[in-house]
Amino acid sequence: MTSQTTVEKAPRDPQGPQDSATAPAKGLRGHPWLTLLSVAVGVMMVALDGTIVAIANPAIAKDLQASSSEVQWITNSYLLALAVALITAGKLGDRFGHRQTFLIGIAGFAAASGAIGLSDSIGLVIAFRALQGLFGALLMPAALGLLRAAFPAEKLNMAIGIWGMVIGASTAGGPIVGGLLVEHVSWQSVFFVNVPVGVLALVFGLLVLKDFRAENAPKSFDVPGILLLSGAMFALIWAIIKAGESWGWGSGNTWAWLGGSVLLFAVFAFWETKVREPLIPLGMFRSVPLSAGTILMVLMAFAFMGGLFFVTFYLQGVHGMSPVDSGLHLLPLTAMMIVSSPIAGALITKVGPRIPLVGGMVFTAVAMFGMTTLSTETGTLPMSVWFALLGLGLAPVMVGATEVIVGNAPLELSGVAGGLQQAAMQVGGALGTAVLGAVMASRVNSDFAGNWADAGIPTPPDPRLEEAAKLGAVPEELAKAPGVTPDVFDKIGGVIHDTFMSGMGSAFTVAGVVAVVAAVVAFFTKRGANAEAGAGGAHI
Numbered sequence: 001m002t003s004q005t006t007v008e009k010a011p012r013d014p015q016g017p018q019d020s021a022t023a024p025a026k027g028l029r030g031h032p033w034l035t036l037l038s039v040a041v042g043v044m045m046v047a048l049d050g051t052i053v054a055i056a057n058p059a060i061a062k063d064l065q066a067s068s069s070e071v072q073w074i075t076n077s078y079l080l081a082l083a084v085a086l087i088t089a090g091k092l093g094d095r096f097g098h099r100q101t102f103l104i105g106i107a108g109f110a111a112a113s114g115a116i117g118l119s120d121s122i123g124l125v126i127a128f129r130a131l132q133g134l135f136g137a138l139l140m141p142a143a144l145g146l147l148r149a150a151f152p153a154e155k156l157n158m159a160i161g162i163w164g165m166v167i168g169a170s171t172a173g174g175p176i177v178g179g180l181l182v183e184h185v186s187w188q189s190v191f192f193v194n195v196p197v198g199v200l201a202l203v204f205g206l207l208v209l210k211d212f213r214a215e216n217a218p219k220s221f222d223v224p225g226i227l228l229l230s231g232a233m234f235a236l237i238w239a240i241i242k243a244g245e246s247w248g249w250g251s252g253n254t255w256a257w258l259g260g261s262v263l264l265f266a267v268f269a270f271w272e273t274k275v276r277e278p279l280i281p282l283g284m285f286r287s288v289p290l291s292a293g294t295i296l297m298v299l300m301a302f303a304f305m306g307g308l309f310f311v312t313f314y315l316q317g318v319h320g321m322s323p324v325d326s327g328l329h330l331l332p333l334t335a336m337m338i339v340s341s342p343i344a345g346a347l348i349t350k351v352g353p354r355i356p357l358v359g360g361m362v363f364t365a366v367a368m369f370g371m372t373t374l375s376t377e378t379g380t381l382p383m384s385v386w387f388a389l390l391g392l393g394l395a396p397v398m399v400g401a402t403e404v405i406v407g408n409a410p411l412e413l414s415g416v417a418g419g420l421q422q423a424a425m426q427v428g429g430a431l432g433t434a435v436l437g438a439v440m441a442s443r444v445n446s447d448f449a450g451n452w453a454d455a456g457i458p459t460p461p462d463p464r465l466e467e468a469a470k471l472g473a474v475p476e477e478l479a480k481a482p483g484v485t486p487d488v489f490d491k492i493g494g495v496i497h498d499t500f501m502s503g504m505g506s507a508f509t510v511a512g513v514v515a516v517v518a519a520v521v522a523f524f525t526k527r528g529a530n531a532e533a534g535a536g537g538a539h540i
Contacts, residue, residue, distance in 0.1 A: 028207055028208050029207070029208060029209070029210050031208065032150040032151050032155075032159070034208045035146055035147070035150040035208060035209060035210075036147060036150070036151075036159055036162060036163065037204075037208070038201070038204050038205045038208045038209055039102070039143040039146055039147060039163065040162070040163060040166040041197070041200060041201040041204060041205075042102060042105075042106050042139055042143060042201040042205065043139070043140065043143050043163065043166060043167055043170075044166050044167075044170045044197070045106070045109065045110070045194050045197045045198055045201060046109060046136050046139060046140065047166070047167040047170035047174075048170040048173065048174045048177065048194075048197075049109075049113070049132070049174070049191075049194060052174040052175075052177060052178035052181075052190045052193075053074060053075065053078075053129075053174075053178070053190065054075075054174070054175070054178070054308060054309065054312045055174065055175045055178035055179050055182060055190075055312055055326065055327060056178055056181075056182050056187040056190045057071050057074060057075075057312070058312075058313070058316055058317075058471075058473070059182050059186075059187040060074065060122070060125065060187050063187060064120075064121060064122045064125070065122075066122040067467075070122050070126070072241075072433065072437065073126050074122075074125060074126060074129055075129075075309070075433060076241045076430065076433070077126045077127070077129045077130040077133065078129040078130065078132055078133040078136075079133065079237065079241075079426050079429055079430040079433075080130065080133065080234070080237045080238065080241065080430070081129075081130040081131070081132075081133030081134045081137070082133035082134075082136050082137050082422070082426045083233055083237050083423055083426040083427050083430060084137075084230050084233045084234050084237065085133070085134050085137035085138075085230070086137045086140070086141060086419040086420075086422045086423040086426065087141075087229060087233075087279065087280060087416060087419040087420060087423050088137075088226050088229065088230060088279070088419070089101065089105075089137040089138045089140075089141055089142070089419055090141035090142075090145070090416045090417070090418050090419025090420070090422075091221070091222075091226075091279055091416055091419070092138070093138075093141055093142040093145050093418075094145070094416060095221060097211040098141075098142040098143075098145035098146045098149070098211065099142075099146065099205070099209045099210065099211035100211065101138045101139075101141075101142040102138070102139055102142035102143060102146060102205060102209065103202060103205050103206065103209070104135070104138055105135045105136065105137070105138030105139030105140075105142060106135075106139060106198055106201045106202045106205060107135075107198065107202055108131070108134070108135030108138070109132055109135040109136055109139060109194065109198060110194050110195050110197070110198025110199065110201075110202075111135075111195075111198075112128050112129075112131040112132040112135060113132060113191040113192070113193075113194035113195060113198070114191065114192060114194070114195045115128045115131070116128040116129065116132070116188075116191040117188040117189070117190075117191040117192040118188075137419075137422075140418065140419075140422045141416075141417075141418030141419035141421075141422055142418070143163070143418070144160075144163075144402070144406055144417070144418030144421065145418050146209060147159050147160065147163060148406055148417075148418075150210075156403065156406075158342070158345045158346060158349060159345075160345060160399055160402050160403050160406075161341050161342045161343075161344055161345015161346065161348070161399045162341070162342055162345065163402075164341040164344070164345070164395065164398045164399040164402065165337070165338055165341030165342050165395075167341075167398065169334060169337060169338040169341075173334050174327075175312065175326060175327035175330045176324070176327035176328060176330070176331065176334070177193075177327070178190050178327060179322065179324035179325070179326060179327035179328070180324050180327070181193065183322050183324050184324075221277075222272075222275050222277060222278055222279040224271060224275070225268060225271055225272060225275060225278060225279035225280075226279055228264055228267055228268035228271060229264075229265075229268050229279060229280070231264045232261050232264035232265045232268055233261075233423070233427075235257050235258070235260045235261035235264060236257075236258070236261040236427070237427065237430050238257055239254050239255075239257035239258045239261060240430050240431050240434045240435075241430060241434055242254065242257070243434060243438065248438070249438065269282060279416070280416055280420070284416075284417075288524055289404050289524065289525045289526045290404065290405055290417075291524075292404070292521055292522070292524035292525045293400075293401045293402075293404030293405040293421075293525055294405055294420060294421070294424045295424075295521050296357065296361075296397065296401045296404075296518055296521050296522055296525065297397075297401045297402075297405070297421060297424035297425050297428060298424045298425075298427055298428035298431070299361075299428060299514050299515070299517060299518035299521065300361070300364070300394070300397045300398075300401065300425075300428065300515075300518055301424070301425040301426070301427075301428030301429045301432060302428040302429070302431050302432035302435070302511070302514050303364060303368055303432060303511040303512075303514050303515045303518070304364070304390075304394055304429075304432070305428065305429035305432050305433060306429070306431075306432025306433050306435065306436035306437075306507070306511055307368060307371070307432070307436065307507070307508060307511045309433055309436070309437070310436070310440065310504045310507055310508075311330070311371075312326060313471050313472045313473070313500075314374065314472055314500075314501075314504060315329055315330075316472075316473070317471055317472030317473035317474075317497075317500065318376055318472045318497050318500060318501065319376075329380065329383060329384070329387070330387060331384075332384040332385075332387040332388035332391065333387040333388065333390055333391040334391065335388070335391065336387075336388045336389075336390075336391025336392045336395065337391040337394060337395050337398075339395075340391065340392055340395030340396065341395045341398065341399055343395075344356055344360075344395050344396035344399045344400065345399050347396070348396070348399060348400050348403060352526060353400035353401075353403060353404050353525050353526065354522065354523065354525050354526060356396035356399075356400050357396060357397055357400045357401065357404075357522035357525055358519050358522040358523060359393075359396065360392075360393045360394065360395065360396035360397040360400070360522075361393065361397060361515050361516075361518040361519035361522055362393070362515075362519050363389055363390075363392050363393030364390060364393035364394060364397070364515040364518070365393075365512050365515035365516045365518075365519060366389060366393075366512075367386050367387075367389040367390035367393060368390075368508050368509075368511045368512035368515055369508070369509070369512040370385070370386040370389065371386050371390075371508045372505040372508045372509050372512070374386070374501070374504070374505075375501060376497050376498070376501060393515075397518075397522075400525070401421070401525070402421055404525045404526070405417050405420060405421040405424075406418060406421060432511070432514075435510065436507040436510060436511060437507075439503070439506050439507045439510050440470060440503035440504065440506065440507045441470055441503070442503075442506075443499075443502055443503035443506045443507075444466065444469050444470050444499050444500070444502075444503045445466070447499050447502050447503070448461065448465075448466045448469055448495070448499050449461060451495045451498055451499050452495050455491045455492075455494060455495050456491070457488060457491050457492060457495070458488075459488075465478075465492065465495075465496060466499075468496055469495070469496045469499040469500050469503075470500070470503065471500070472496065472497060472500035472501075472504075473496070474489075474492065474493040474496050474497075478492065
């Protein structure tokens with residue numbers, strides 16, 4: 001079939017829900033491996049953007065004279081929009097077709113990226129990052145939905161492994177690409193680069209992707225459910241972000257928003273039991289592996305995304321590396337994710353996800369605890385060991401938890417399952433950034449004055465320098481300040497760096513504990529029910 005509007009229906013047979021959809025395709029359109037390639041180009045753009053922006057944050061802060069809280073909102077606005085919209089976007093794909101939502105997501109994400117590059121204020125950057133998040137929400141669940149429909153069950157793990165490799169390589173490679181662009185072009189180029197990549201992904205997707213849909217795909221749309229879930233997710237993420245940024249975890253505002261989120265989730269759950277075609281059939285969560293996979297994704301993202309935020313500031317602020325050098329120092333993380341993701345996919349296909357997931361989280365925990373030993377004097381080799389171990393641990397979790405969530409959901413809910421997987425990741429990332437940021441801020445606030453006194457600096461501490469200690473960077477203009485001799489400048493730099501390191505060590509300790517909890521949760525995962533049923537399905 002060559003018409004772009006043709007829809008391939010997948011049968012309802014529970015023993016082989018993907019057989020018809022995954023029959024060998026004639027020509028380009030609908031070919032499984034070309035579908036994977038098309039999807040990979042699209043998700044590469046989104047994944048690359050996440051850590052490219054992390055490298056660009058210091059340059060954006062300097063150029064637009066943004067505070068540390070405003071810099072955090074460059075990430076938080078994106079996470080907020082993405083987390084709120086992901087599950088609804090997955091349902092849009094299930095209802096109207098994953099091909100359409102994927103292509104709209106690609107086009108919108110690239111356009112929003114171009115708008116960020118043209119922005120001349122931190123407010124516009126934050127606003128367009130939120131728009132990026134909304135279009136990213138359309139793109140990511142649709143990508144998993146397309147893979148789920150295009151591949152037979154026995155080859156889905158390998159496809160997700162390669163998909164995870166692309167995401168891992170892009171996520172970890174972002175600092176290198178971002179460093180080169182920031183250092184040799186501008187921070188704006190970090191966003192402009194998405195425009196040609198988006199055009200390439202859009203053209204290739206138009207040529208290759210086929211709109212597979214399950215025979216019993218939803219025919220109606222649960223608008224009240226969308227509003228309730230979106231409100232609940234917004235209240236949850238907003239409370240997490242504001243608690244870490246300014247309110248604090250003991251604030252009445254924080255607990256009021258968290259309470260409102262719980263109430264909206266409860267009303268949403270009640271409503272879903274009454275509506276004919278619910279946004280999320282709650283029966284999905286009767287699957288212990290699916291629920292465990294979702295929790296595991298939250299915990300993994302908490303440790304990884306929360307920790308990565310500090311690593312870039314450690315390399316650039318404490319060690320004074322250029323953006324390119326800091327990206328190169330993260331190469332061990334990149335390399336291990338590239339190598340481990342397809343291997344993890346093959347291993348999960350052979351032995352199931354439980355052992356790789358438990359092992360992955362154990363490696364992640366060891367890496368997090370290991371990074372608490374980093375100091376201002378740590379050399380490249382010790383850093384590389386911990387970064388490589390982190391990449392080795394994350395790869396099987398990214399692949400395995402995705403397969404557990406998507407593989408244990410019915411085909412007609414693959415978009416919702418993909419949205420759930422991504423929403424769990426974004427909630428975890430937001431929670432990790434906020435909680436670990438709060439841990440960092442608390443430690444800095446408690447240690448800074450004492451470190452200042454111990455250094456014997458004659459002048460009282462400036463609150464702006466305490467703020468600088470949260471980012472690990474010594475302000476350049478400090479060297480020209482009245483009364484600041486080279487000796488005093490060195491002492492102030494030592495206080496800022498030492499205080500940052502103590503805060504980062506506390507944050508990584510918390511991340512390590514979370515990774516240990518995730519390893520326990522991983523014991524409750526197992527191979528997707530549909531993967532087991534599809535063992536005799538179609539072959540590519």
